[in-house]
Amino acid sequence: MARKSWMYSFLEAVQHEMRADPNMVWIFELTPPVASNPGMPVINLETEFGRGRVVNTGIDENWMVSATLGAGLAGSKAATYIPYQGACMPFQTIQNHAGKLRSMTGGKASMPVVFVLEMTGQTPGMAGQHSDYEIDTYYAHIPGVKTVIPSTPYDAKGMMASALRDPNPVVFLYPAGLRQLIEEVPDEQYEVPLDKAVVRQEGSDLTIVGSGASMPEVMKAAETLKAEGMNVEAIDLRTLKPMDTETLVKSVQKTKRLLTVDQSYYTLCPGAEVIARVAENVDGARYKRVAFPDAPPPASPEMFLWMRPNADHIMGAARKLVG
Amino acid sequence: MLDNPDQEIMGAGASRHSGPSRRSFLKIAALAGAAVSLGSNAAKAQGNIGFWATDLTQEQLLTMYTTILRIRWHERTMVDKMLTDAKYRGYNHFYAGQEAVATGICAALRNSGGVMNADLVYSTHRPSGHALAKGVDIKKMCAEMDFRATGLNNGYAAAMHISDPEVGFIGADGMIGPGPVIATGSAFAIKARGSDQVVVNFGGDGTYATPHFHSSLNNAALLKLPFIYVIENNLYHQYAHYSFSCPMKDIASAAAPYGIPGVVVDGQDMIQVYNAARTAVERARAGEGPTLIEAKTYRYYNHSGAPGASPGELGAFGYDPLAISSFRPERELRDWMQRDPVNIARDVLIAWKVVDRARADAIEAEIRKEVTDAFAWAAEQPLCKPEDGLKNVFVEGTVEARQFG
Numbered sequence: 001m002a003r004k005s006w007m008y009s010f011l012e013a014v015q016h017e018m019r020a021d022p023n024m025v026w027i028f029e030l031t032p033p034v035a036s037n038p039g040m041p042v043i044n045l046e047t048e049f050g051r052g053r054v055v056n057t058g059i060d061e062n063w064m065v066s067a068t069l070g071a072g073l074a075g076s077k078a079a080t081y082i083p084y085q086g087a088c089m090p091f092q093t094i095q096n097h098a099g100k101l102r103s104m105t106g107g108k109a110s111m112p113v114v115f116v117l118e119m120t121g122q123t124p125g126m127a128g129q130h131s132d133y134e135i136d137t138y139y140a141h142i143p144g145v146k147t148v149i150p151s152t153p154y155d156a157k158g159m160m161a162s163a164l165r166d167p168n169p170v171v172f173l174y175p176a177g178l179r180q181l182i183e184e185v186p187d188e189q190y191e192v193p194l195d196k197a198v199v200r201q202e203g204s205d206l207t208i209v210g211s212g213a214s215m216p217e218v219m220k221a222a223e224t225l226k227a228e229g230m231n232v233e234a235i236d237l238r239t240l241k242p243m244d245t246e247t248l249v250k251s252v253q254k255t256k257r258l259l260t261v262d263q264s265y266y267t268l269c270p271g272a273e274v275i276a277r278v279a280e281n282v283d284g285a286r287y288k289r290v291a292f293p294d295a296p297p298p299a300s301p302e303m304f305l306w307m308r309p310n311a312d313h314i315m316g317a318a319r320k321l322v323g
Numbered sequence: 324m325l326d327n328p329d330q331e332i333m334g335a336g337a338s339r340h341s342g343p344s345r346r347s348f349l350k351i352a353a354l355a356g357a358a359v360s361l362g363s364n365a366a367k368a369q370g371n372i373g374f375w376a377t378d379l380t381q382e383q384l385l386t387m388y389t390t391i392l393r394i395r396w397h398e399r400t401m402v403d404k405m406l407t408d409a410k411y412r413g414y415n416h417f418y419a420g421q422e423a424v425a426t427g428i429c430a431a432l433r434n435s436g437g438v439m440n441a442d443l444v445y446s447t448h449r450p451s452g453h454a455l456a457k458g459v460d461i462k463k464m465c466a467e468m469d470f471r472a473t474g475l476n477n478g479y480a481a482a483m484h485i486s487d488p489e490v491g492f493i494g495a496d497g498m499i500g501p502g503p504v505i506a507t508g509s510a511f512a513i514k515a516r517g518s519d520q521v522v523v524n525f526g527g528d529g530t531y532a533t534p535h536f537h538s539s540l541n542n543a544a545l546l547k548l549p550f551i552y553v554i555e556n557n558l559y560h561q562y563a564h565y566s567f568s569c570p571m572k573d574i575a576s577a578a579a580p581y582g583i584p585g586v587v588v589d590g591q592d593m594i595q596v597y598n599a600a601r602t603a604v605e606r607a608r609a610g611e612g613p614t615l616i617e618a619k620t621y622r623y624y625n626h627s628g629a630p631g632a633s634p635g636e637l638g639a640f641g642y643d644p645l646a647i648s649s650f651r652p653e654r655e656l657r658d659w660m661q662r663d664p665v666n667i668a669r670d671v672l673i674a675w676k677v678v679d680r681a682r683a684d685a686i687e688a689e690i691r692k693e694v695t696d697a698f699a700w701a702a703e704q705p706l707c708k709p710e711d712g713l714k715n716v717f718v719e720g721t722v723e724a725r726q727f728g
Contacts, residue, residue, distance in 0.1 A: 026434050030561045058532020058568025059499045059560060125412060125470060129497040160478060259728065266725035290728040297715045298480030300470040300719045301412065303712030309726045317728025 004185040006178050008035040009153040011043045013160035014079065016189040018049055024164075025071055026054045027064045027080040040304055049186040051096060065090030065115055066153055069098050069169070071180035072113035077164060079114040080274045081254035084176060087117045087135050098169040099144035114170045122263065122308060124212065127208040133213060134291065139171045140240035147196050147241040151171040151215035153183050155238060158192025173240075175213035175263075197244035199251065205249040206322050208262040209274050211237035214309065218261050221314035230322055240270050249281040256285045257321045261314055266291040288317050374562035375601040376594045383430065383688075384677045387593055391426040391668045392690040393461065394420060394452040400694050401451075401468070402629045413468040415482045418452035419637065423664035424555050425594025428523060428616075431604045434490050441491025442604075443513075445506040448483050449622075453525055458490040459721030461697040471704035478707040479715060491520075499529055499560075503539035503552055510548035510613075521549040521607040523600075525633040529560025531577065532568035540615060544581040549607035551600070554617040555590060557642060558655075561626045562646045575617035583613050590618030591662045594671055621659035696726035 004012070011033060018024045026033060026045055033045040033054065046054045057064055070077035084088065094115060101109040117139070122131050138261045140147045146168055156174070163170040163229045200215075201222050210218035215236050222234040233251050237243065252258045258278055260271025269291045278285065290309045297304050364534055379387075399417040404411045405501060418425070432442035434457055446453040447653045459475065467474030468482045475485055486494030493509070496502045506524040530536050531554070543550040554574050558565055568684070571577070578585025588599040594620055603614035623638040625631055631641030640653055669683050678686065713721040 030563055032647055056567050059529045060534065060568075061500075061534045062534055063532075086500065090498060121643035125414065125481055127479065127484050127497075130483065208465075262417060266723075287728040289725070291725045293713055293725045294722045295713055298479040298707075298712045298715075299484070300472075300712070302470070302707045302709050303478065306709030307712045307724075307726055313726045313728065318514035320728065 001039070001184055001186050002040060003039075003182050004037050004153055005035065006153045006156050006181050008040070008043065009157035009185045010174070011035045011045065012185075012187070012191065013157045013164065014045065015043055015048070017077070017161065017164040018045065021077050023075075024053070024077040024079075027053070027057060027068055027078070029057050029059055029061070030083055030189070031063060033081065034057065041182060059086070061089035063269065066093045066097075068113050068115065069093060069111065072108060072111040072169070073101075075110055079111045079116060079164065081116040082118060084118040084120045084130070087119065088138065090115070094139065094145060094169070094171065095142050096301070099142040099299050102144050102168070109312060110167075110168050111169045112164075114172050116172045116174060117167065117183050119173055119175040119177075119213065121179065122297070124301035124304045125299055128296050130285070131297040131304060133175070134265055136173055136212060136240055137264050140253060140270060142171075144242075145169045145171050145241070146239065147171040147173065148239045149175070149212040149236060150192070150196050151175075151212055151236055153181055153185050155192050155198075155226035157161040157185055158190050159194060159238070160187050162191040162194050165191070170194065173212060176218075177213045181216075187233065189267075192238075194239055195242045195244060196239070197235050197237050197247040199233060200236050201232060201234040203233035204254055205231040206257045206259060206318055207233045207248075207255045208259045208261060208314065208318065209235045209248065209271065211240065211270055213263050214261045217309065217311045217314060220311040221318065223268065224311065225315055225318055232318065237270060237274070240273075241258065243273060245277045245281070247285065248278050250280045252282045252285050256282070256309075258285055259288045259290065259314070259317055259321055261309055262289070262291040263309060264292060265294050267294050287320055288321050290314055290317050314323075316319070331620075349364050356634070360667055368609050375598045379430075379597075381677055384672060384675070387426055387597070387653065388668055388672055388678070388683070389429050389686060389690055389701065390430070390456050391422045391593055392687050393453050393694065394422040394425060395665050396453055396691050396694040397455060397461065397465075397697075400698055402624065402632055403634050404698065406630045406632060406634045412470060413482065414628050415451055415468060416449040416627050417622065418449050418626035419522045419627065420659065420664070421449075421555055421557060421590065421618075422452055423593035424553065424590045424596055424618045424620055425452035425456035425525075426664075426668070427466040427593040428553055428600045429453070429458075430524075430597050431600035432457070432521070432523065434458040434537050436491070438488045438491065438493075439518070439713055440520065441489075441511050442520050443491045443506070443522045445493050445509075445522070446495045447502070447525055447527060448495065448497050449527070450482065450485055452486070453706070454492055454495070457496045458493040458494065459485070459492055462700045465697045465701035466704045469701045469704070470707065471701060472707045472711075473704045474701070477711075477715075486534070500525075500533045500535045502526065502535070503530065504535045504542075507539045507543045507548055507550050510543060510550040511546060514546070514548055514610075519549075519608045521551060521604050522550045523553055525555060526552050527560055528554060528558065528565035528574060529568055530554070531561075540581045540583065540613065543613035544583050547610060547612035549610075550613040551603045551607060552613065552615045553600075554615065555620055556617055557620050557622045559622075559626070559651060562650075571634060573617060575615055578615040585615045585617070587617050587619065590620030591659075591664045591666050591667055592671075593664065609625075620664075621656070623656065623660065
């Protein structure tokens with residue numbers, strides 16, 4: 001147990017599985033799978049497992065994802081890490097192949113594969129392609145692929161371990177804005193389930209549901225509102241597909257008010273699915289959605305920071321719902 | 324070439340008189356798809372300089388000189404601003420070291436008349452050199468990179484998406500992949516409407532590995548499109564050496580399977596780059612199809628921003644935390660700086676008696692002032708209004724704010 005960064009925790013899970021399974025391969029481009037943590041050994045998958053198993057490719061996300069799937073079909077556990085520059089380049093392979101092959105082969109396809117897709121850090125000023133936050137919606141729509149989005153170093157490690165042991169293709173979303181997070185993470189391998197949301201703060205007045213990069217702001221808002229006397233229940237979705245309807249419904253049955261928070265665009269954001277599922281199961285509740293407007297993020301920090309949902313926006317919406 | 328000016332001047336001067344036979348040889352070589360490999364001492368020894376460049380007027384040569392200086396001093400001024408001015412928010416992927424490529428290529432292009440008449444340039448995440456060489460207004464570009472409402476793209480683009488269709492600069496692009504394929508679409512439209520425009524796509528060595536690289540060459544060759552793919556091989560895509568993405572020494576070799584010319588050119592020498600570009604442009608305008616040009620060059624700064632750089636010093640020699648486990652050797656950078664594109668340009672123009680040293684220095688001082696003034700003008704421009712972020716989604720109207728619930 002030590003305080004660890006997101007990337008260190010995540011690579012610990014990968015390192016453990018690669019040590020356990022000599023057939024497992026890892027494909028990356030540009031940035032090597034390396035992480036360091038104070039007082040702990042540097043993790044470097046490339047040097048530890050060699051370039052035969054850990055491959056640095058040219059810039060070709062289509063190959064990276066397709067080759068990972070192909071390795072799985074040939075019976076090897078495989079994973080790839082796609083930087084956010086190319087997170088939608090391999091969409092076809094995930095959507096039309098990985099997502100459908102189990103069904104199309106009548107269950108015969110072997111796909112123990114993980115596609116780690118980095119999402120941007122939403123750095124103000126980078127504009128459009130380098131500040132967006134949208135692929136949660138795209139990938140969560142695909143049947144046959146589990147789409148998960150841990151928001152803490154602890155969950156990153158546990159969910160990566162589960163993803164690598166899961167016989168289904170998993171899209172593992174990593175919002176790079178969370179790279180600064182540090183928390184206590186066990187040294188041994190452990191699993192966090194790929195189908196369970198988690199209640200981060202219990203309350204009875206209002207349910208706030210977020211995921212991924214929205215969670216730090218959701219928690220900030222939830223804690224501030226609690227200090228002000230509003231009993232907020234905060235839920236971290238963690239998995240978008242399959243979505244943990246039970247945890248959501250149970251919470252809103254209690255609070256009767258649901259606020260969803262997404263950094264993704266408003267239309268079809270994960271919160272839209274959350275509200276739909278709850279509305280089908282809970283009578284008499286009230287709803288609100290905080291999301292990024294249906295606009296590409298502009299470069300100017302003045303525009304971008306006004307548009308990106310933050311704790312103030314969340315608290316404003318919460319007060320409208322509860323007040 | 325300050326260290327060895329005589330050799331450079333001799334090379335440039337001698338080849339100036341090489342005349343039509345040299346010219347026709349190169350044209351044949353180009354048409355045959357010959358890839359000419361260049362050592363670090365470059366083409367001057369092979370006498371490749373000057374067969375088209377001799378057609379350039381004094382004025383055109385001076386314009387190329389001011390262009391290469393404008394790019395260089397924009398780079399250096401912006402680097403220093405990032406390093407010394409805590410309030411400055413601009414960033415860039417710096418182009419310093421590669422200036423001769425943009426300067427030489429764009430000198431062979433038509434740089435006005437909008438998308439219906441100008442030659443079109445598709446740029447990259449390292450766009451400021453291409454933009455300035457194409458004729459983008461430096462003041463408006465500085466304002467854009469400083470997130471100003473009166474910037475080239477009203478504060479929506481910043482460095483990585485600057486665009487000015489009026490001069491044929493389709494724009495920067497933060498992604499590696501689709502750019503060249505989209506560019507062939509422009510070339511297709513141009514051919515279909517019977518225009519004589521050409522389309523140039525700039526890309527780095529990293530683009531070789533993308534399927535898009537091969538798609539663009541294949542389709543441009545199949546349709547004989549007026550398309551020129553300029554690979555600026557600065558040896559590294561981000562922090563990885565290009566040998567991780569291309570199994571060949573010369574990326575220009577990739578032209579052969581498509582039956583089009585693949586030309587290696589000394590990317591440190593704007594005259595050589597111009598010659599290669601001019602050949603490719605004439606071929607494209609004549610309806611003979613695409614060309615792949617690989618300019619061997621080097622960037623003086625790290626992949627992004629100015630980590631490892633010191634104020635007032637050209638080049639980044641220090642630590643870049645983003646490089647993680649792959650660092651380019653300092654002596655490699657120092658070696659390339661021995662053949663600095665700005666010094667080579669100056670020495671060639673002095674050798675050709677376009678300018679003397681005093682005049683060359685005076686021009687440089689004028690350009691430095693122009694650049695300084697542009698940054699000062701940019702800093703006085705108004706910031707964007709937050710709610711304008713809801714504009715420019717569609718041509719008409721605004722979208723709704725959704726962040727307040």
